[in-house]
Amino acid sequence: MVKCPACGFESPDGASWCDFCKEPFAKKAAPPEIPDAPPSGPSKEVLARAAQDAALARDLLRSDQDKIPAAPDWLRWAAWLLLGAVVIFAMTMLGIFLAKRSAWEDDAAVSRRFEQRP
Numbered sequence: 001m002v003k004c005p006a007c008g009f010e011s012p013d014g015a016s017w018c019d020f021c022k023e024p025f026a027k028k029a030a031p032p033e034i035p036d037a038p039p040s041g042p043s044k045e046v047l048a049r050a051a052q053d054a055a056l057a058r059d060l061l062r063s064d065q066d067k068i069p070a071a072p073d074w075l076r077w078a079a080w081l082l083l084g085a086v087v088i089f090a091m092t093m094l095g096i097f098l099a100k101r102s103a104w105e106d107d108a109a110v111s112r113r114f115e116q117r118p
C-alpha cells in the first residue's frame, strides 16, 4: 500500500496518484509529511471538507436549476417560424435554380436544332 502524503489515504501499490484526493505520488514513495497521521483512511478534516464540498455542489446545482427559466412560448414559436422561413427560402431558391437550368437546357436544345439544319 502507498500512503498519500497529503491526506493519508492508502492507495494500491504502483498507483500514480491518491485514490481519494488525487494528489500525485512521487516516483519513489515519499514518506508521509506528518508522522502522526492516522494509520489508515483519510483524516477527519479531509472527510469533513469533502462532505462540505459535496453539500455545496448539491446546493449550487439545485439553485442553478431554479435560476434557469424554461424558454418562453413566444421564443419557441419564433424559433420554429425562423426555421420554417429558412426552409421555405431554401426550397424557393432550389426551385428557381432548377427552373433556370431547365430553361438553359431548352435554349441549348433549340440552338442545336438550328445548327443541325443544312
Ligand SMILES: [Zn+2]
Binding pocket: 004, 005, 006, 007, 008, 009, 018, 019, 020, 021, 022, 023
Ligand atoms: Zn490523498
